[in-house]
Amino acid sequence: MxxxxxxxxxxxxxxxxxxxxxxxxxxxxxxxxxxxxxxxxxxxxxxxxxxxxxxxxxxxxxxxxxxxxxxxxxxxxxxxxxxxxxxxxxxxxxxxHLPLDIHSRLGNNAQLAQLMDWPQPEVLTAIEPQGVVMTATLIEPVAADHLALQLEQRLGRQLFCAVHEQQPVTKIAWCTGGGQGFIDAAAAAGCDAFITGEVSEQTIHSAREQHIAFYAAGHHATERYGVQALGEHLAERFGIQHTFVDIDSPA
Incomplete structure (x- = not known):
């Protein structure tokens, strides 16, 4: 090539x-x-x-x-x-960077949704660039603590931070990587939970006061999948070799 x-x-x-x-x-x-x-x-x-x-x-x-x-x-x-x-x-x-976050099929957000089996992801249109925050409505409501367990099982690591009560979660929003600043937009869109990679001090208060479950699953952990999908796509299309190497990071 x-x-x-x-x-x-x-x-x-x-x-x-x-x-x-x-x-x-x-x-x-x-x-x-x-x-x-x-x-x-x-x-x-x-x-x-x-x-x-x-x-x-x-x-x-x-x-x-x-x-x-x-x-x-x-x-x-x-x-x-x-x-x-x-x-x-x-x-x-x-x-x-951002072009890989927001790609509708190979992007980090799209690949996280695929990993988690979240149905019919949609763009949260209030946020630019389009696709940096996604939403989905779950077919069946899930307990907030069970959603935390699902994230840990699929990502293969403990959550960095979780803030939730026992309310059921139906509508979720997510942004892989360092997207904690979008929690208010997720709450304004009527979401029950927001998932991202990182957390800031003020994120905790936003989650508590707006009664939205919040999960920080790790910047690295939530962004392992877009670049893998892109590499695999190139290998399939052009017949070249692709090897994904996961240099782990706890952040």
Whole structure:
């Protein structure tokens, strides 16, 4: 697979120009031109890069890449080591942030819904970009503590935080990653529960005072699935090898 052709395909598939983001989406570091093996992971940390080299990959595909707005522009320390690793080994780095969160089929929100068997996800249209917060109405109401147990079982980890009473949950909203700030929008939309990755101090009070169940299931844990689905899609479409590597993070 040609590197530039892959970049063009991903740009169209994920519609990377349809929303403003906090980082560049697409090819962030240029490596070799021919790509036969892609290693995917949530974050382009050093451990993922080292594993990609060990697996003799040609490209690394991630949700969290580099060059975030506001980060220091100098190439020193950790940033220098990461970039040096990529350049020395001619590894391509492709990164997709918000476009991967909101894709209707391969995105993190869509994949979490599929993992949890939430029916007919819909976009919460009050929030931009469209698709960053999703909602669904459960076929059968579920107890709030049982929903917590379902999340732990499907994600394979304990919840980072849970705030709920024993009220039944019928309508849920979710945003993978660091979406705790959207809890008020979920409450305003009449949702009984809101699921995201992280929690802030004020989130707890919003949940309690608006009587909406809240679950922080982990930023990393809720965003493992979009990049896997994207890598598998590329492997199936272009006949290239794909390996997902889960460098775990408790956050």
């Amino acid at each position: 040609n590197r530039d052709a892959l970049g063009h395909y991903l740009a169209e598939l994920l519609a990377i120009d349809r929303c403003q983001d906090y980082c560049p989406n697409g090819l962030q570091v240029e490596g070799r031109q021919s790509i036969q093996h892609i290693v995917s992971g949530v974050t382009a940390c050093q451990a993922l890069l080292d594993k990609a080299i060990e697996l003799e990959a040609d490209a690394v595909l991630v949700h969290h890449g580099y060059f975030w707005k506001g980060e220091p522009p100098v190439v020193t320390g950790m940033k220098k080591r990461r970039l040096q690793t990529l350049l020395q080994h001619e590894l391509n780095l492709f990164a997709y």
